Amino acid sequence: MLRIEFEEPTESVCNCCQNAIVRLTRFVYKDDDAFAVYYAQYTHGHSEKRLSGIISLGEWGSDEVGPEARLAFPFQIRMNGDNFQVGLVDARDSPWSHVTFLGRILDRTEALAHEWINDVFHITDHMVEDDKEIVEYFS
Secondary structure, rough: OEEEOOOEEEEOOOOOOOOOOEEEHHHHHHEEEEEEEEEEEEOOOOOEEEEEEEEEEEEEOOOOOOOOEEEEEEEEEEOOOEEEEOOOOOOOOOOEEEEEEEEEEHHHHHHHOOHHHHHHHHHHHHHHOOHHHHHHHHH
């Protein structure tokens, strides 16, 4: 069973349109053990509703273990009618491409073939169902 810990959103201003960019930080627990961290961001008022995100899986339960024990999966979420579409993206296309503590950021092809990909999609399912800010953004 997954449980998400929700941090308060932060906002900044989009350079292209001056609308609010919302950034989310979330901690995911599986059976009460630290399991993953995800970041998400979206901009209000853009013509296409699109969320960029990254999920870091691996060892999050100990301060003694560093990013070498984690992998990060960058993605985007869009709506197609009434359905969410999750698409993995390459590391260079992620807003977090420069972040190192999430672990090595996988490119799309490697991420799709990785044994943890089902965990990634399980978390994105929870994101669009349980994360109030994301649900409201796509409403």
